Amino acid sequence: MANGWLTDTLILLPLGGAIFIALAPLSRLAAGLLALAVSLVEIAFWGGALTSYRFDQNIPFVQLEDRTTWFGELGISYHVGFTGPALWLTGMAAVTMTAAIAYAVWVRREHARAYFASMLLLTTAVVGVFVAQDYLLFYVFWEAMLIPLYVLVGVWGGPGRLRATLMFFIYTMAGSLLMLTSIIVLGISRGTFDIVEGGVSNSDWIFLGFVAAFVVKAPIFPFHAWLPVAYREAPAEVAGVLSGVVSKAAAYGFLYIAILHFPHPTHDFRTPILVLAAIGLIYGSVLAFRAPDLRGVVAYSSLAQLGLITFGLFATNLAGFNGAVLQMVNHGLISVGLFMLVGLVELRTGTGKLDRLGGMARGRPALATVLMTLGIIALAVPGSSAFAGEFMILTGVFTSGWGWSVVGAIAIVLAAMYMLRLISAVLHRSKGSAVDDDARDLRLPELAFILPLVACLIVLSAWPAAVTDHNLDVVNAFPALERFVP
Amino acid sequence: MSSLVLAASAGNVLTWVVWFGAALACVASGIAVVSFSNPFYSALALIGNLASLAVLYLLLSAEFVAAAQVLVYAGAVMVMFLFVIAYLGGRADAPWAGGPSLHRFAAVGAAVAILVEVLVVLGLKAGGELSHPARISGDFGSPAEIGRLFLTDHLLAFEITSVVLLIAAVGGVVLGSHARRLQAEEAGLE
Amino acid sequence: MTEITTSWICLFSPLVAVIVIALGGNRFSRRAAGVIATGSVALSFAAAVVAFATMLTRAPGNRSHLSTAWTWLSAGNLHFGLSVLVDPLSVFMMLVVSGVGGLIVLYSIGYMHGDDEERRYFAYMAMFVFSMLLLVQGGNLILLLSGWGLVGLSSYLLIGFWHERPAAIAAAKKAFVMNAIGDATFALALFLLIAKTGTLDYGLAFSKAHGLSQTVLILIALGLLGGAVAKSAQLPLHTWLPDAMEGPTPVSALIHAATMVTAGVYLIARTAPIFQLASVVQDTAAALGAVTLVMAGLIALVQTDIKRVIAYSTMSQIGYMFLGVGLGAYASGMFHLLTHAFFKALLFLAAGVVIHALAGEQDIRKMGGLRGLMPKTYAVFLVGALSLAGIPPFSGFFSKDPIIAATLERGGAFGYVMFVLAIGGTFLTGLYTFRLVFRVFHGDRDRFVDETFDTHHGEGPLVMLLPVGVLAIGATLAGWLQVPGGWHGVSSWLQPVAAPILETTNTQEAIASIVSVVLGLAGAGIAWWIYIARRRPAPAAVPAFERKFWFDELYDALFHRPAVTTAKVLYALVEGPLVGGSMAGIAEAVRGLGTGTGRLQTGLVRTYALALAASLAVLAVVFLAVR
Amino acid sequence: MKGPDVTWYLGVAAFMFATGALGVLLRRSPLIVLLSLELMLNGANLALIAFSRLHGGGAGQIFALSVMAVAASEVVVGLGLIVAMARRNLTLDVDKLTWLRG
Incomplete structure (x- = not known):
């Protein structure tokens, strides 16, 4: 139980910040800067967690644990701790949330106190989902993600925000309730809600309840109907967080709960799930290729990426898991970065329609460089960290059947097509009708919150093994997996 | 030795006889409560039911509960019932349920289903586990033991119960006074 | 280990230049960016020379070293290191890439002068050199694939450098997507290789490959061939290369003639053990090369854009290299790669001088009679053309003929069909090359030339002419590294990595040389007859050639x-x-x-x-x- | 234990509960509904005491006593309501009370 306070701090710090900002009579700027400071401190604490986490097979799988009884009679406890993937995902969440908050400070969101309190609350909820080691606690954080998102999209969103929030809410609630049912049945029948103590289960129905929540939140084709609407209507940075961070909560749920704790049902249901992921991968890529606006491209590419990550997870072997976790980190950084760029372009031109943009590279070297860099990493150019992730994923899924890898390879080509289309539509050719000369290049403060994301990606490109090497020792932790982990 | 067995079995037979009488009274009075059309008779039948239940409690060695049953329930509560019925007089009579016949069938179905399910559980699923009651000491159902439990282990339940009773008393008073004021107003209007 | 240290320097020197230029931004003058890029590539070349010299001192069996910096990617038992392989083949390529690359980057300082995004250009160029070095130095197949993808990316960036031209952007996207298809099949081959052998390290994977079934080997080799074909613009994934001429001319010279497009040849030589085990696929590579070389030659006959003619010629010459490595004559293929890098870069740069002098005009119908105005350019262009056409004593003669001889050594129906295609190609080469020479430099001067040619400006600044001169010397002399029947500099150097699977006899060499020289001269003569003697403005239109055999439409x-x-x-x-x-x-x-x-x-x-x-x-x- | 098993007591309890439920469901006089409810509560009490005897613990009896107290409260409030209804000159028939309909 060493250093469990770090985990608690990571959860409680943003929560405390959120409460303080919501209650204290702060000015807009003060609220924003305070939120930014809190999230920077959060990153620092994550660094502490990273250095005190030991990647060693002889140390328990879950580390930095803290545990307090909550409802003792029912076997519910406040039990938190880090697994390897959770550690990296938490870091990704902390970094991207900080960037998103900085973006919001820069564009001066209205009702600042409510806004920043919601963002910090969202941070707490996301971190909580990653570190929860108790099913009910997991559920509490899972639902806690929904509330700030609902508010953030519903209040600060675009003109169609009400419809977007309604769809998002209904879809995710439907999935979550099935998960709640599963959690209750599982917890009551075992007498404990603890994830670690509970060990593995073989119940198909409970497994499917969890999967229902994850496929909607991720989303996996065909449960993505809320996605294009929500991503188009949400404020840019919230859309980025939604696609970059919140979706990873679902992917992490797949990995840590659905797969690692339900090995037999996973084994039985992996083919249908892989089929859905494959369809989503191709489908998202094709639609991204024809999407008429910037957000559409990024939104559908996100659908495709989640399909790919699911591929890696349900390859159910080490290469697949490692690739998927690496790709989750990559996609979080890429997605938030791209959505923020989309937001900045929209601010300058007033539109996201591809046929009204163009020619922005001329005289705007910073914008061109950043968009180009993010774009080519997003399309997984060989040598980039996204390539490393995809390569591992497809290596992993190859052992399940060459066909899956062929689908993945086709998707790589499609990714090149839609990303280049996006880049060219914004940067190249002659100037679009919505682009006038006072659409300025990226300014220094804007670079200050986008460049760190790009820098993270470049560092990861040089050393993707930072994530994959120190990631999972699932076979040791979950002997039941040996049955189908080659 | 054999005389002891005989005595024991004689005691056993006696217990059976008493149980049988009490159980029969219980069932019969229960049916009577439901089927009388005059609430006055229903209430009287319920008093009989409660009394025979008290006998069953005694057979289960729950002396204090049996006493409370007779004193509090059959005595105090039912007297209140009878007062109200007497106060309301003939207006208390209401016919049996009308409404759609579907409703009646469903009601009977549900009640019978509950009964059958419990009996099935008793008969099939739990038979063996219920036939070995624990050994108990003499003070199992004594007032002393109940009092000790109430003031130690179950103090919270005790306190909450008292609060519930208090609230109910307040509620009764409010309802009564409210009704009286309404009556006064109506009288004033006339 | 001197050669290991210098290899790392060679690899990362251009990357440092990229970072410096990118971070420096406006703080550097445009010229400084060019100097930094040139300097970094020159440093790479120097490092490569040192590595080469060090290796010369070692015994042939002790020339291969693997150096790993850190684990790049891992999962369970899979570990892929960030490592460089220093062996004769990679040093050979390092010398070509950094040597020719350095000259072309230097040339660019003159060519790109005045463009308002020069810094971006030089950053991209240095990026390309880094990627190409990563490709040839990478110590395992995943790094090879990384370099493979990064050169594709650099190519995309540089083709689309003038990003306001729709044609340039379309060409760039086409090139990238075509290459992505190749990357995808390449990656699939690697997945299969990992699944079957559990490694991507060259040595280990090759030794384990011997135990694999024929089907698996064929699939792996096919995947690799797919990557090679896409990158090297061979049939059927060749359509991007002519369009890529939308980029600046030095880019065409460096990427689309001298280095990147020949990466497919390098790949086949590097993974020779796998291709040898899957001989069907190796024959397919040879056949694709042979068909491409003829078809590209035919299309080149009717092109009117000076750079596109050279581009089709590049396709055709890479066809020869594919034919060579496909037949197992690895050293011949690599040797042709070397000489081709010289003479094709030379041709492109000389063409660039012409284009530069004519205010960007590329249509050969508007040129003519430039010999008098640009004598130096004419001389070096002629050297390149003679070398390309395989006329002795220029380098193309020495490198092309062993490949043709190899088809004879191969023999059988397959070998003779290849032979006929190959010598047909030499005829076409002579024809289209000298069509270009006569059309551009001889004959009557077009009115357009008189209007645009700036006599004060002349043939361009020294930074442009100097690299062209060096390349001309290289194109003249490089052939003497290996003389049939004489000495075998290239073959014996590459022997430890890719031993040839067939040995040609002196008779075969002689037959091949005589036939190809005669046919090459015949082609040149016919060109003379048509364009000088008969003064025909252009050849009769052949729809199939003009539409490039309808591949784009398909x-x-x-x-x-x-x-x-x-x-x-x-x-x-x-x-x-x-x-x-x-x-x-x-x-x-x-x-x-x-x-x-x-x-x-x-x-x-x-x-x-x-x-x-x-x-x-x-x-x-x-x-x-x-x- | 002398005499019948706990099973028999539980049978009687179930019967009382079912009878009471039938009364609640079928009668329209609120008084009799209330009396039937008492019947159900007492059925439950019997079951509690029987289990208390089975396990030899006192918790069941405590629970039964609490139920009695709650039942008394319920009677107070229920009767109060009935009296209030009667004073407002309403028909004492649960089927006439449909204010709950939205």
Whole structure:
């Protein structure tokens, strides 16, 4: 139980910040800067967690644990701790949330106190989902993600925000309730809600309840109907967080709960799930290729990426898991970065329609460089960290059947097509009708919150093994997996 | 030795006889409560039911509960019932349920289903586990033991119960006074 | 280990230049960016020379070293290091890439002078050199693939450098997507290799490959060949290369002639053990090369854009290299790669001088009689043309003929068909090359030339002419590294890495040389007859050649339009109903639920009690059944 | 234990509970509904005491006593309501009370 306070701090710090900002009579700027400071401190604490986490097979799988009884009679406890993937995902969440908050400070969101309190609350909820080691606690954080998102999209969103929030809410609630049912049945029948103590289960129905929540939140084709609407209507940075961070909560749920704790049902249901992921991968890529606006491209590419990550997870072997976790980190950084760029372009031109943009590279070297860099990493150019992730994923899924890898390879080509289309539509050719000369290049403060994301990606490109090497020792932790982990 | 067995079995037979009488009274009075059309008779039948239940409690060695049953329930509560019925007089009579016949069938179905399910559980699923009651000491159902439990282990339940009773008393008073004021107003209007 | 240290320096020197230029931004002058890029590539070249010299001192068996900096990617038992392999083949390529690259980057300082985005250009150029060095130095196949993808990226960036031209952007995207297809098949081959051998390290994978089934080997080799074909613009993934001429001319010289497009040849030589085990695929490579070399030669006959003629010529020459490595004459293929890098870069740069002097005009119908105006350019262009046409004593002669001889050594129906195609190619080469020479430099001067040629400006600054001169010397002398029947500098150097699987005899060499020289001269003569003697302005139009055998139309119909149609259909039939429909469905369901529940609310206490009792009965059954 | 098993007591309890439920569901006089409710509560009490005897613990009896107290409260409030209804000159028939309908 060493250093469990770090985990608690990571959860409680943003929560405390959120409460303080919501209650204290702060000015807009003060609220924003305070939120930014809190999230920077959060990153620092994550660094502490990273250095005190030991990647060693002889140390328990879950580390930095803290545990307090909550409802003792029912076997519910406040039990938190880090697994390897959770550690990296938490870091990704902390970094991207900080960037998103900085973006919001820069564009001066209205009702600042409510806004920043919601963002910090969202941070707490996301971190909580990653570190929860108790099913009910997991559920509490899972639902806690929904509330700030609902508010953030519903209040600060675009003109169609009400419809977007309604769809998002209904879809995710439907999935979550099935998960709640599963959690209750599982917890009551075992007498404990603890994830670690509970060990593995073989119940198909409970497994499917969890999967229902994850496929909607991720989303996996065909449960993505809320996605294009929500991503188009949400404020840019919230859309980025939604696609970059919140979706990873679902992917992490797949990995840590659905797969690692339900090995037999996973084994039985992996083919249908892989089929859905494959369809989503191709489908998202094709639609991204024809999407008429910037957000559409990024939104559908996100659908495709989640399909790919699911591929890696349900390859159910080490290469697949490692690739998927690496790709989750990559996609979080890429997605938030791209959505923020989309937001900045929209601010300058007033539109996201591809046929009204163009020619922005001329005289705007910073914008061109950043968009180009993010774009080519997003399309997984060989040598980039996204390539490393995809390569591992497809290596992993190859052992399940060459066909899956062929689908993945086709998707790589499609990714090149839609990303280049996006880049060219914004940067190249002659100037679009919505682009006038006072659409300025990226300014220094804007670079200050986008460049760190790009820098993270470049560092990861040089050393993707930072994530994959120190990631999972699932076979040791979950002997039941040996049955189908080659 | 054999005389002891005989005595024991004689005691056993006696217990059976008493149980049988009490159980029969219980069932019969229960049916009577439901089927009388005059609430006055229903209430009287319920008093009989409660009394025979008290006998069953005694057979289960729950002396204090049996006493409370007779004193509090059959005595105090039912007297209140009878007062109200007497106060309301003939207006208390209401016919049996009308409404759609579907409703009646469903009601009977549900009640019978509950009964059958419990009996099935008793008969099939739990038979063996219920036939070995624990050994108990003499003070199992004594007032002393109940009092000790109430003031130690179950103090919270005790306190909450008292609060519930208090609230109910307040509620009764409010309802009564409210009704009286309404009556006064109506009288004033006339 | 001197050569290891210098290899790392060689690899990372251009990357440092990229970072410096990118971070420096406006703080550097444009010229400084060019100097930094040139300097970094020159440093790479120096490092490569040192590595080469060090290795010369070692015994042939002790020239291969692997150096790993750190684990790049890992999972379970899979570990891929960030490592460089220093062996004769990689040093050979390092010398070509950094040597020719350095000259071309230097040339660019003059060529790109005045462009307002010079810094970006030089950053991209240095980026390309880094990527190409990563490709040839990478110590395992995943790093090779990384370099492979990064050169594709650099190529994309540089083709689309003038990003306001729609044609340039379209060409860049086409090149990238075509290359992505190759990357994908390459990656699939690697997945199969990992699944079967568990490693991507060259040595280990090759030794384990011996135990694999023929099907697996063929599939792996096919995947690798797919990558090679796409990168090297061979049939059927060649259509991007001519379009890539939209980029600046030095880019065409460096990427689309001297280095990147020959990466496919390098790949086949590097993975020779796998191709040898899957000989069907190796023959396929040879056949694709042979068909490409003829077809590209035919198309080159009718092109009117000076750079496109050279581009098709590049395709054709890479066809020869494929033929060589496909037949197992690895050293011959690599040797042709070397000489081709010299003379083709020379031709491009000389063409660039012409284009530069004519204000960017590339249409050969508007040129003519430039010999008098640009004598130096004419001289070096002629050197390049003679070398390309395989006329002794220029380098193309020495490197092309061993490949033709190899077809004879191969023998059989396959070998003779290859032989006929190859010598047919030499005839076409002579024809289109000298068509270009005569059309551009001889004959009457076009009115356009008189209007645009700037006599003060002349043939361009020294920074442009100097690299051209060096390349001309290289194109003249490089052939003497290996003389049939004489000495075998290249073959014996590459022997430890890729030992040839066939040895040609002196007779075969002689037959090949005589036939090819005669046919090459015949081609040149016919060109003279048509363009000088008869003064025909252009050859008769051949639709099949002009439309480039309809490959673009075919791909458009096969891939692009179906993709667009599929997307439209998916939007209309799936996405619309799913997104809009699910919303309507949810609303309808909620309304129905509300109405239904409303009907249940009778307000009768007894109904609620009944519901309670019924639920109790049902729940009891559930508990009984589930427990 | 002398005499019948706990099973028999539980049978009687179930019968009382079911009878009471039937009364609640079928009668329209609120007084009799209330009396039937008492019947159900007492059925439950019997079961509690029987289990208390089975396990030899006192918790069941405590629970039964609490139920009695709650039942008394319920009677107070229920009768108060009935009296209030009667004073407002309403029909004493649960089927006439449909204000709950939304």
